[in-house]
Amino acid sequence: MLNKMLFTIPADKHSAEEITAALKAHPEIRYVSLAAADIFGNDTDEKIPVRVMLKDVDKFLREGQQTDGSSVLLPKIADISDAKVDLIPDSDVNWYVDYNFANLDDETGLPVGSLRIPAFLKHNNTRDVGSRIILRDAVEVFKSEFLRMLRENPYVFEYLPFDSADDIEDLQLTSATEIEFYVKTPHDVADKDRLQVSQELKEQYWKRTLGPVRTAMERTLQLLDCYGLNIEMGHKEVGGVKPELHKGGYEHIMEQLEIDFRYSTALQAADNDYFVRYMIKDEFRRHGLDVTFMSKPVEGVAGSGKHTHFGVAAKLKDGRIVNLFSALDPEEDYLSPIGYGALMGILKNYEVISPLANCRNNAFQRLKPGFEAPVSICTALGHSEAQPSRNRTVLLGLIRDPNSPLATRFEMRAPNPKSNTYLVLAAGYLAMLDGLEAALKAKKTPKELCASISKAYGEEDFYLEKNRVYRAENNIFEDYTQEERLKLFGKCPGTVWENLCSFREYPEKYKVLLRGNAFAPIDLESFEASVIEQWSLSLRDRLVPQWAERVHELKKVHD
Known part of the structure; x- marks a missing residue:
C-alpha cells in the first residue's frame, strides 16, 4: 500500500x-x-x-x-x-x-x-x-552579516580550506533534533520505584524493544523514511521498565524512546520536528500505546529532552561543501576561529536564549542535577585535540570527528520535546553572530580562542565575562558542589518566571536577539506575554489543584 x-x-x-x-x-x-x-x-x-x-x-x-x-x-x-x-x-x-x-x-x-x-x-x-518568520529572517540576517564579517576579516581564510569569501556560492545553516518521548499502556499509573531502580541498573538504555513498542517503532521509522526525513536511528533511552507478558500480550508498558535525524536546513529541520511528533503519536496510538512529550512525566526519573544541533557550512562555487566550524588540522585545534566564535557567542548570551528554550513549568522539573540534563552554562571540547570526547553534563556539547570534518557541530542539550525549535534555532544563530563578530574583529587565532574559552574564573578576556568559567571537562554534577556551580557557571533559573526575568536582567544580551530585526521587540513582548499567560493558567488550574489534592490526602501519623 x-x-x-x-x-x-x-x-x-x-x-x-x-x-x-x-x-x-x-x-x-x-x-x-x-x-x-x-x-x-x-x-x-x-x-x-x-x-x-x-x-x-x-x-x-x-x-x-x-x-x-x-x-x-x-x-x-x-x-x-x-x-x-x-x-x-x-x-x-x-x-x-x-x-x-x-x-x-x-x-x-x-x-x-x-x-x-x-x-x-x-x-x-x-x-x-509568528515563529516560522522569525527563524526565516534570522537565517537571512546570519548569512548577510556573516558574509560581511568574512570579507572584512580575510585573515580567517588562513584557517579554512579555501581562499576568500568570493569562493562561496551559498552559506548553509544546518540543524537537526533528537526527540525523546515516553510510551505507555493507557491509564496505567507509573511505578516510580521500579522506574528508579531500572534507571540505576541501566536496564533500558539501548536495549532491545519488545512487542507493540517494537512494532510501533519499526513502523514509525518506516513511515518517516517514506517522507524522506533522513532518519538516523531509533533506540530505547534510559527511562522505563520491562513490560510484563500476560495472556499472550504485553501489559504495564512504560518505556522511553528516542528518534534521531540527520541534518536539514534550519527552517526545514524545525518544520520536520513538528510533523514527526504527529507521526510518532499517531503510529504508537494505532498500536494501543499512549505517547507523551512532557519534559518530566515522572518526578525522580529521567526526563525527555530534544537535543538541538547547530552547524554552518559553505557551499563553494567549485562544488565543495566545507564545514566552517572544523579546524584545518583537527589534530592541532578543536575548531576554526569561526567555530570558536560561534560557540562563545551562544555561551555568553545563553541567559536570553534560555527563556525561548524552556518556557513551561514541567521543563524545570527536568533541568536538575543528576539526570543528564544541563544545569550549568558551559561547554566541553575534549581532553585533547586528537581525541574527541562526549561530556553529557554540559549545556553545549562539541561533536567532532577528526576523520569527518563535515560532522563538526554543536549540540544544545537544554531544549525539551515541547520547546519551540523555530525560536531556539533563531536565537542560537543570532547569538553566534555576536561571538563571531568579536572573535574575527580581534583577529584571534584558534589557539588564542581556545585559551579564552578555557579561561579561569576571575581572568579578564576580550569577550567572555571575567567572573565566569565556560569550559569544564569534568562531571558537572559530581565534581562540583552547588555553590561551586553557581559561582563558576552562573545561576540556573528554577521557574518560568525566573527564566523570563533574564530579558530584563541582561539588557546587552537581550539586544543580541534584536540584531537585524529578526526578532522585533514586539515579537519578544508577545512571546513573554504568551508564556506568562500559559504559566499562570497552568499554576492556577493544574498545579495548585493537584498539590492541594495531595495535601488534603495527608494523614497525621504522630501526635
Missing part, C-alpha cells in the same frame, strides 16, 4: 502545474492544511478541500487562507478587536501528506490524506508574524 501513496511534494516541485498534476494523480489526498506556528509554537491545522486549492493554485499560494487571529497565540500583536491574520503558504520548503489510516478513501482504498503546507502568518496584510 505504501508504494502507491504520495508522501512528499519537495520544494523544487511547487509550480502550479506540478502541484495540480500530483494532486490529481492521488485523489486520496482530499484536503490541504496550512501549518503556521504562532509565537508560542502552537501550530495551525485545518481541512481545506483540495478542489478549493485546485480552482486557482497560483492565487492560493499567493493569498492563502484567512484565519481568526484572536485564536492564534499572538498577544500584543493580534487580538479579538484586531484579528485579521492570513495563512500564507511557504513554497521554499518540503510539503508532507498527513494520512489518516483509520479513514480509507472510497475511490482508491488508500488512507485519506491532507497535504500539510508550512505557512507564515501575516497580520493585517502588512507584517509577517
